[in-house]
Amino acid sequence: MVCSFCNENECESWMKSYCVDCSMLRRMLVLHNPTECVDILKRCLIRNQEQITNKIKLELKTQDKELNDTSYNTPLPPLTRSKTK
Ligand SMILES: [Zn+2]
Numbered sequence: 001m002v003c004s005f006c007n008e009n010e011c012e013s014w015m016k017s018y019c020v021d022c023s024m025l026r027r028m029l030v031l032h033n034p035t036e037c038v039d040i041l042k043r044c045l046i047r048n049q050e051q052i053t054n055k056i057k058l059e060l061k062t063q064d065k066e067l068n069d070t071s072y073n074t075p076l077p078p079l080t081r082s083k084t085k
Contacts, residue, residue: 001011005026009019018026029037047055 003019005022
């Protein structure tokens with residue numbers, strides 16, 4: 001039987017309706033405050049449209065920087081030590 005919470009994994013056992021992961025989640029919710037748990041998950045897992053846009057911009061910026069970075073092509077500066085001889 002499929003878990004009635006995630007609808008993905010197999011149930012923990014035939015007499016249980018949740019899978020191992022979901023049972024764990026349920027126990028965590030009971031142990032802590034459910035509102036607090038949801039708040040943590042929201043902050044960690046859910047991104048709003050603005051956050052997604054920011055993330056994309058950031059990714060594009062780093063990609064652009066990588067493309068323009070030609071420092072590996074420029075020759076190394078001469079050693080200044082020899083001049084002080
Ligand atoms: Zn499940």
